[in-house]
Amino acid sequence: MHTGTAASPQHWWRDAVIYQVYVRSFLDSTGDGIGDLAGVRAGLPYLKKLGVDGIWLSPFYPSPHHDHGYDVADYCGVDPVFGDLAEFDHLVADAHRLGLKILIDIVPNHCSSEHPWFRAALEDGPRSAARARFHFADGRGAHGELPPNNWRAMFGGPAWSRVTEADGEPGQWYLHLFTPEQPDLNWREPAVGDSFDEVLRFWLDRGVDGFRIDVAAGLFKHPSLPDSPDPEADERARDSVNPLAWNQPEVHQVWRDWRAVCEEYTARDGLDRLLVGEVSVPTPREHAEYVRPDELHQAFFFDLLSAQWDVDAFRKAISEALTDIAGTGSTVTWVLNNHDQVRTVTRYAGESTEVGTARARAAALLMLALPGAAYVYQGEELGLPEVDDLPDEVLTDPIFRRTGSRLRIRDGCRVPLPWSGQASPFGFTAAGSAARPWLPQPEWFAQHATDRALTDTRSFWHLYRDGLALRRSLPQLGEGTLRWLETEPAQVLAFVRGDGLVCAVNFGLGSVPAPAAGAPLLASGDCPPGILPASTAAWWISDPAATPDTPKTPGNPANPANSTDSTNSADSSKGITS
Template sequence: MVKDDHVRAPGRSSPTVRRTSPDRSARTTTSLLPGKGWWRAAVIYQVYVRSFSDSNGDGIGDLAGVRERLPYLKRLGVDGVWLNPFYVSPQHDHGYDIADHCAVDPVYGDLEDFARLVDGCRLLGLKLVVDTVPNHCSSWHPWFQQALAAAPGSHERARFHFADGRGETGELPPNNWRVMFGGPAWTRVVEADGNPGQWYLHMFTTEQPDFNWRNPAIAEEFERILRFWLDRGVDGFRIDVAAGLFKHPLLPDSADPEADERTRDSVNPLAWNQPEVHQVWRAWRAICEEYTARDGRDRLLVGEASVPTPAQQAEYVRPDELHQAFFFHLLHAPWDREHVQRVVDEAVRDIAATGSTVTWVLNNHDQVRTVSRFAGTDPVAGPARAAAAALLMLALPGAAYIYQGEELGLPEVTDLPDELITDPIFHRTGSRTGIRDGCRIPMPWSGGHAPFGFSPDDAPARPWLPQPEHFAAHTAERVLADTGSFWHLYREALQLRRTMPQFGADSIRWLDCGPDVLALTRGDGLVCAVNFGVGPVPAPVDGAPLIASGPCPPGVLPAATAAWWATTTS
C-alpha cells in the first residue's frame, strides 16, 4: 500500500503518488498466503486445437501443429497450454461429444503425436493441461450404443438417464427440462421391437447423452481416464461442466423451464450444482495428490463451474477439491468501473479465502471476442477497452487464462454465411444469437491472404471455417513486428509478472481516484489504474508508467486506458 506522497520507481526519476481525497470505503482485500503450486499465479494459453495450426493441409488444426507453434507460446511468456478436446469424436459439438476418452481423433493425430507434444512442452518448460468432459459423452460412445441395444432397466441403460415418458403412451418427455443449446432435454429412442420406447437425457445436444453419476461405474471409468492421461505426462485437467454431473434423483419438473432458454449458463438447480458433485472432485483431487507424491510435480484440476455467485464457486475450490475454477464474472462484466470493482472484490473475498487463488478469464472458445464484446455500439472503442481489460486482469492476484488470438487483437467474425455455420446452437434454434463459430475462426499466422499460414501454402483443403481478409492486419507475423500491438502488451505484462517482486504479494487495495477510474495497489509498490471514462484524467502516479495499454503521457491517464506504475515507499 502506498503510504507517503513521495515514492521512487526503479529506473525512473522521482515520480510521486498523487494524493487523493480520503476514501472511507477503501480497504485491503487479502487472500491466504500463497502455496507452492505452480498453478497459483500461472498464465495459461488456451488452444482450440481445431483452429490453432494445421500441419498436414486438411484445413483442420492438429496436435503436430500445436507442437510446431510451442516456441511462439514460449516467446509470448505464458506458463502453460490448455488443449480443448482432441479425442475420438464425431464432432457434433467439435470434440465435446467424445466417443473414446483415451484415444486421439485421427483428424488431430494419434497418441505418438501427443507424446511428442508432451516432450515439446517439457523441453520448453511449459505445463500441459488437457480437457476432460465427465458430464456427457457422444451418442457414438460404445456404452451408449450398448444402452440403445439393451432393454429398459438394464445395467447398460443405468449408465445414463433413461426414463419412461409421460402421457397415455409415453409420448411426452419425462420432465420439462430444457437444453442449454435450445429445445427439450430428452430424446425418445426406438426399441429393439421397432416401437417408440424410453427417453434419454441430454443437457446439451441430442448427440451428447448425460452420464448417470449415481452409477458407480461412471466414477470408476473416469478414474481410469484420468490415470491414462496422467501416465502420459499431463500436468492437469480442465473439467468441462464441473457443476454438472449429478441430477436430482427424482428428475422432477423444473419450476422455471424457460430459464434454460435464456442462457447457456447453469440455471436449472435440479440439473446443476447438486451437492454430490463435490464427492467427485475430492476423489479426483486425491488421484492428483497421489501422482504428486510420486514425483513432486503438482497436478492441476481447474473447473468450468458456472454457478450464480462467487460464494458458490468458492465451494468448488476448497482445499480438498478442485485447485481452481474459472471466474466468469469478470468475463461477463460490462465496461463499467463499479461493476468490475464489485466482481473483483467478491472473487478475492470469497474464492481466495478458501486457500485457492482466483482464476481470471476474459474470453474463451464459447464467448464473443473481447475486442468485439467491449466495443458495444462503438467499434473504435473495442480494441482500447480490450487492451485495458487485459492489463487489469494481469495485474490481479491469482492465475489467468488467455484464449488463442486474444494476443493478436482478433475481432469476432459476425458475417459467416448461414450455410457455413457449424455451431449446434444455430442448427437447434435457427438463431445466430450466441453462436460460437465467430470466435473459433482459424488463427492467422502470416501472409496477406487466407489461409494466413494456418495451413501449408500448398494445402489441398481450405480452413474448416473461412478467415476474413481483414485478418491480414492481425497475423502473428505482423503484430510481432509492431511494438505497439496487443502481442507486445501481453508479452511485456507477462515479463513484469514474472520479474517484479510486487507480484508475490497476495493483497490489493483500492485507491480513490474519482468516479471513472479503477485503481489498486498490489502488495507494496505496484499501482494499476484503468480509466473507464470518456476523457483523460490525472494519473494516480506522476511519471511515466512501466507499461500502458495505449499512449499514456506522464501524469495523465487517457480514456479506455490501463497502466502500471512501480513504486516503493520512501
C-alpha cells in the same frame, strides 16, 4: 510459475498464466484445413516467446464432432483428424522441454451418442445395467409419448429424446442437456466414476500436468428428475441455471476423489497436478465451495468476463472474488474470453471497433495485474475481433442447428488463427494445400496476423508479452495482496499490488489525472506522465522521490506511497507503452 511471487514450484498453478488452445483452429500441419496436435507442437516456441506458463488443449479425443469434440466417443484416444497418441506424447515432451505445462480438457458430464456405453444402452434395453450409466426414463402420457419432465437443453429444444427399442417400437427417453448426440452420464451409477478414475490415470501416466473440467458444476441431477420451475430460462441461458440439473451437493465428492488421484501423483515428484473447473454457479460464494482445499485447485471466475465495461461492475466482480474465493486458500482464476464467448474486442466495442480495441487492451493489462492465475484464449494476444458475418451455410455450431438463430453462436470466436501473409489461409494451413480452413477467414485478418504483430511493438502481442514478462519479474505481481485506492474522478479503478505497484484503469470517456506520479512502467495505450487517457490501463512503480507538490487528499491520492510501503525501481522511468 512466476519467480517473483509467493507460489512455490510445487504450487505452480497459483499464479500461472495458461493459454487456451482451441486445437482445430490453432495451426494445421497436414493441409486438411483443420488444426492438429502437430500444429500445436510447431507453435510451442511462439507460446514460449509470448511468455505463458502452459497451455490448455480443447478436446482432441475420437468424436463424431457434433459439438467439435465435446461429444467424446473414446476418452483414452486421439481422433485421427488431430493425430495419434504418439504425436500427443511428442507434444507433451516438447512442451516440458520448453518449461510449459500441458492441461487437457475432460468432459465428464456427457459423452457421445457413439460412445460404446451408449450403444450398449440402446442394445440392452430398458432397466439394463448399460442404461443405468445414463438418464433413461419412461415418458409421460398415456403411451409414454411425452418427455419425463419439462427440462430444456441449453443448446435449444427439449432436453429429452426418445429411442426406438429393439422391437421397433418407441421406447424410453434419455436426457441430454446440450444436444441429442451428447447423452448425459448418470453419476449416481458407480461404474461411471470408476471409469473416469481410469481415464485420469491414463493421461496422468502420459505426463499431463492437469485437467480443465467441462461443466464441472453438472454431473449430478436431482434424483427424482422433477419439472423445472422455469424451463424457458434454462434454455435461454448459456450458463447453468436449472437448479435441478446443476450444482447438486453430491458433485463435490467427485472433485474430492479426483483431487485424491492427483495427490497420488504429486506425492511421487512434488509437483501439483491441476484440476481447474468450468464452474457456472449463481454467486461467488457458491463458486468458492468448489475450490476448497480438498476439491478443485481452481475454477474459472466468469463474473469478470461477463461484466459490462463499467467501473462499478469490474470493482464488484474483483472484490467479491477476492473475498469469497481467495478466502478458501485457493487463488482466483481470471478469464476475459474463451471458445464459448464473443471475443473481447467486439464485446467491449460499444460505439466502434477502435473503442473495443482500447478497452480490450486495458482489460488485459488489468487482468494480468490481479492476484492469482489467468487464462488467455488464443487470438486474444492478436486483438482479434469476433467474425460476426459468417454466412449461414458455413456455420457449424449446434446452437445454430438446434435453434435456427444466430444468437449466442460460437463460430465467430473459433475462426482459425492468422499466422502470416495477406490472404487466407494466412499461414494456418500448409502453403499449396487445396483445403480451405474449416471456417473461412475474413480478409481483414491480415491486419492481425502473427508475423505483423511480432514486428509491431505497439501490437496486442507486445502488450501481452511485456505484461507477462513484468508479471514474472516483479515481486508485486502474481499471487499476493491487493488494496483498493480511492480515486477522483469515480470512473477510475485503481489498486496497489504488494509493495507499491499501482494499476489503474480509466473507464470514462475523457482523460483524467493519473493516480500515480511519473511515466508508467507499462500502459495499454499512449499514456503521458500525470495523465490517464480514456479506456486505458497503466502500471506504475510508486516512487516517493517523484511525489508531486499536490494535496494528498483521500479522494485524490497523488502518490499511493502515502498509504503503503513502496518499492523504488529504476524501471519506473521507462514508460513502456506497447
